[in-house]
Amino acid sequence: MQTRSVSARIGVLIYDGVEPIDLGGTAGVVSMAQRVLPHIEAAIIAPRPGPVRLAGGVTVLADHGIDAAPPCDVVIVCGGPGWPQAAADAALLRYLRALPPTGVASVCTGAMILAAAGILDGRRATTRRRAVGREAVAPLELLRQRGSIRTQVAAVVDSGVVTGGGVSLAIDATLYLIGRIYGEDAAADVASLIEYDRARAANLAAFGRGIAA
Numbered sequence: 001m002q003t004r005s006v007s008a009r010i011g012v013l014i015y016d017g018v019e020p021i022d023l024g025g026t027a028g029v030v031s032m033a034q035r036v037l038p039h040i041e042a043a044i045i046a047p048r049p050g051p052v053r054l055a056g057g058v059t060v061l062a063d064h065g066i067d068a069a070p071p072c073d074v075v076i077v078c079g080g081p082g083w084p085q086a087a088a089d090a091a092l093l094r095y096l097r098a099l100p101p102t103g104v105a106s107v108c109t110g111a112m113i114l115a116a117a118g119i120l121d122g123r124r125a126t127t128r129r130r131a132v133g134r135e136a137v138a139p140l141e142l143l144r145q146r147g148s149i150r151t152q153v154a155a156v157v158d159s160g161v162v163t164g165g166g167v168s169l170a171i172d173a174t175l176y177l178i179g180r181i182y183g184e185d186a187a188a189d190v191a192s193l194i195e196y197d198r199a200r201a202a203n204l205a206a207f208g209r210g211i212a213a
Contacts, residue, residue: 018080153165
């Protein structure tokens with residue numbers, strides 16, 4: 001844990017087909033956090049720099065490609081319907097494997113990409129717990145079926161690698177990571193700032209948090 005006067009950078013990894021709410025629940029939270037943590041910043045990273053088409057037709061610009069990504073305290077892998085293609089991207093998986101376990105995290109189905117990279121083998125993890133749209137099997141069940149990962153329904157699971165639950169629980173995972181960097185008081189301040197303090201408490205009560213001893 002470091003003081004609020006120390007700089008921190010949270011990488012947010014996107015790719016074609018990321019769900020926009022995952023970007024808002026990660027980079028958006030970091031943006032708001034700058035009001036009370038002026039030395040925190042987000043870096044948007046993609047397989048290649050430039051435009052990235054998210055789900056729903058939203059296009060954003062990634063400042064960094066994985067070949068020249070800046071050093072980050074942690075890189076959060078976003079989820080979305082494009083995850084199967086991202087999970088088959090050999091260069092992207094190599095980039096993720098090169099990060100230390102405490103330097104990589106996921107929200108929603110970003111966990112499926114970490115699983116494809118082998119980063120979650122032998123660990124507990126969570127992801128979106130329900131199937132949506134054309135999905136025949138829920139992502140959490142797909143994760144369980146791999147056999148090498150202990151799945152858990154939770155807002156956040158920290159087993160060395162942090163994984164967050166589905167959709168809006170990206171906010172909870174990002175707040176958890178901010179707390180890991182700057183302390184729980186800082187995370188609580190950000191939660192209050194974004195008017196998410198009650199929702200965060202409710203999610204924790206409903207789903208719990210899995211923290212490795």
